Amino acid sequence: MHRRIITLTLNPTIDKSTTVVGISPNSKLRCTEPTYDAGGGGINVSCAIKKLGGDSLGMYLAGGPTGNHLKQLLDKDGIEQSIIKIEGWTRDNLAVTDTVTNQQYRFGMPGPNVKKEEWEAVLKQLEDYLQESDYLIASGKLPPGIPDDFYVQVAAIARKKKARFILDTSGEALMKAAAHSHIYILKPNLGELAALCGVPSISALELEILAKKFLAEHDCEALVVSLGAKGALLATKYEMEYVPAPTVLQKSTIGAGDSMVAGMVMSLIWGKSFSDMVKYGVACGTAATMHEGTKLCNKDDADKLYEWIRRAQTVKK
Ligand SMILES: Nc1ncnc2c1ncn2[C@@H]1O[C@H](COP(=O)(O)OP(=O)(O)OP(=O)(O)O)[C@@H](O)[C@H]1O
Ligand SMILES: [Mg+2]
Incomplete structure (x- = not known):
């Protein structure tokens, strides 16, 4: 059986990286020429799959000149894409490495406000595209405007189409999806699992017990x-x-x-x-x-x- 991989990214980004000799306030910081990388959870997964010799379809929301740039970057990497256009501009994040201390400062932007008809178009796209035995990987946070139960709706479509839904996210979107959805594989880190279990932190001694309880x-x-x-x-x-x-x-x-x-x-x-x-x-x-x-x-x-x-x-x- 031919299994396809589809990644879903609601809040992709252009990651802009540069370096500067010493960071100090209230002065002009002269940066080196930046490099640009496509980013955002699902898109990173698609790029890593490519590096491992696989293929996937990257489905994502994009808008504005930054959205076009994102497409160019992914085209260059040979990633197949399904783009849902939005009015807001795709965000761009900035990472600046201070070459004196070798410390990296990472500035993350919230992302554009996504309208109801725009995120509904994602669900429609999934309805049309997903097939039995596909792997659907949703990774990353939701941008402003998308309701917390969005991944619940995604999971319901995956279930209906008999696709396998793999989820890696955090916050309220993760809580809602875990509580109300059928999920094939969930990949929380320890902090995310603690939030899911309603505890402040998890020690090594409690981990297995909590994991069992979660699955039950x-x-x-x-x-x-x-x-x-x-x-x-x-x-x-x-x-x-x-x-x-x-x-x-x-x-x-x-x-x-x-x-x-x-x-x-x-x-x-x-x-x-x-x-x-x-x-x-x-x-x-x-x-x-x-x-x-x-x-x-x-x-x-x-x-x-x-x-x-x-x-x-x-x-x-
Ligand atoms: N310091 C490290 N040394 C070796 N392996 C590491 C280290 N940090 C992470 N990894 C590898 O990467 C995997 C995922 O890392 P981690 O548990 O930090 O995920 P995460 O918190 O979801 O990360 P992210 O910030 O990318 O979302 C780990 O299971 C481990 O295999
Ligand atoms: Mg993570």
């Missing part, structure tokens, strides 16, 4: 809790497995979560089990932390780390 109370097939440098926990009704992350020289953790999700879905496309899926996901997440600047994983690093993780588990047994 929600309609979710697999819960993958990412644990940063500690790796991830896979929890389903039938299995509970920790996957350690290899220790690497960490350069930048930006995009680790999106690379992880890309690795997970590619592993599923290759017909692997949930257990292997999380191992490859952790490998890709860790691979993303190994290089400065580039926010996504590269396949060589990911494949090597995956082998390391598999060997580490064999040794343990």
Whole structure:
């Protein structure tokens, strides 16, 4: 069966990065020529999938000259796109690295206000496009104007079309989706899982119990809790497995979560089990932390780390 991957990004961005020699207030800061990257949860997942040798359709909202620029960047990367036009301009975020301290300052914008008919057009597009056995990955926060239950509506369409819905988001949108939807895979980090469980924080001792409780109370097939440098926990009704992350020289953790999700879905496309899926996901997440600047994983690093993780588990047994 040919399974397609569709990523959904409601609040994409142009990530503009530059450097400056020393940051101080009230003075003109002369920056170097910026580089531009396409960004936003689902778009990052699509770009990471490409780096892993896969293909996906990037469905996203875009408007204004920045929206056109985003399309150009993704065209250059060879990403197939389905764009829902909006009146507001696609946001652009700014990252400035101070070369004296090597600290990066990241300024994130809220994103354009999305009108009702614009976000309804996304639902219509999904209705028309989704097919049985597709993987639909929604990643990222919702921009202003889109109701908190948007992912609930997305999940309902995925269910109707028998597509598999993978969700990686936070805040109220995550709470609503988890409470009211059928989700194939949910990928919270520890903080997001704590919010889902209504607790301020989660210790290592409580994690498995809370994951089990969550699965008993929600309609979710697999819960993958990412644990940063500690790796991830896979929890389903039938299995509970920790996957350690290899220790690497960490350069930048930006995009680790999106690379992880890309690795997970590619592993599923290759017909692997949930257990292997999380191992490859952790490998890709860790691979993303190994290089400065580039926010996504590269396949060589990911494949090597995956082998390391598999060997580490064999040794343990
Ligand atoms: N410091 C690190 N060392 C090794 N691997 C890491 C590190 N940080 C993250 N990872 C890898 O990336 C995966 C996802 O990271 P994390 O749990 O931080 O996700 P997240 O909080 O959702 O990240 P994001 O901010 O990108 O959304 C981890 O499971 C792990 O494999
Ligand atoms: Mg995340």
